[in-house]
Amino acid sequence: MRKTVEAARANAQASAADLENVNLSLHAELASDYFQLRALDAETQLLHSTVAAYEKALELTRDRYSGGIVSQVDVAQAETQLETTRAQAVDLGVQRAQFEHAIAVLTGQPASGFSVEIAPLASVPPVVPVGLPSELLERRPDVAGNERRMAAANAEIGIARAAYYPTITLGASGGLEGTSITNWFNGPSAFVAAGASAVGTVFDAGRRRGLNQQARAAYDQSIANYRGTVLGAFQEVEDSLAALRLLEDEARTQDAAVAAAQRSLQLSNNRYKGGVATYLEVITAQSTALSDQRVAVQIAGRRMTASVSLIKALGGGWNANELPVVQKDTRPALPSGQ
DSSP: OHHHHHHHHHHHHHHHHHHHHHHHHHHHHHHHHHHHHHHHHHHHHHHHHHHHHHHHHHHHHHHHHHTTSSOHHHHHHHHHHHHHHHHHHHHHHHHHHHHHHHHHHHTTOOGGGOOOOOOOOOOOOOOOOOOOHHHHHHHOHHHHHHHHHHHHHHHHHHHHHHHHSTTOOBOOOEEEOOSSHHHHTTSOOEEEOOOOOOOOOSOOTTHHHHHHHHHHHHHHHHHHHHHHHHHHHHHHHHHHHHHHHHHHHHHHHHHHHHHHHHHHHHHHHHHHHTTSSOHHHHHHHHHHHHHHHHHHHHHHHHHHHHHHHHHHHTTTTOOGGGSOOOOOOOSOOOOBTO
16 A cells, blocks of 8 residues: 555656656757847848848949949949849748747747737857756756656555565565666666565466566666656766857857858959959959858857757756655554464
């Protein structure tokens, strides 16, 4: 009876952890969609300012054509560059609408009547303190849930043993032993100590023996699931930390590329106005500068989504102490196996 209560209590806590894990995943998805939308806003703002610059360049080229300084080819090239950039801005609007609709769904609102005001991304990833590996196990609800399922499976072994010996008097304790996470990964380090004297079931055609073996197999499976969850948790944290570190380096390099592209564009414009360069050189410099600027904005968005992934991998501030405490059975103790 007590093992049954113990298993039910652990399963109830596992269900609570599963609910929290779904809640964490939904919040992480919402944050990720939001930052990607803001990155698109920044990229759209860049394209709009670029379109304005290209309009002025087209006007200048037309004036030069009217004065007989350049050919009509230069005008056509300037028009092509302008319209191509306008089309890119429209395409970003399609992507933004999709993220806006996703945010609406995640916040429980109809997409048709939901909108997010345009505001370009201007944030940098926060510094997320990462504690010891043992703290990670307490932060993640999926780890806590699998640990509780493992405890429930361990209690089920006791229930199966009690059914196999219906009249036995059993003084037993069960659980996990080990002082480090390494021990947990070495397989079922379970202990059971019992002293008994009774008459068991004489004949049940092997049914109870099979149930006992089934319970032990389920326990072994729960340990394997727990081990996989823990290893996956560490991998997700390491992946996110590596992404943040590398993206920070990439952002610095890309900023240098943007600065160099801007200098090249300025030089090409000066050469074109001085009549020593064709408009093709200007278009090439414009394309390179715009491409580098867009990549820089995209990296900023990726840094924010990587930060969201890291916070999710760390449990989002959740802690195993937040698992509901199920009221313990306070009735007088019964002989084990009853």
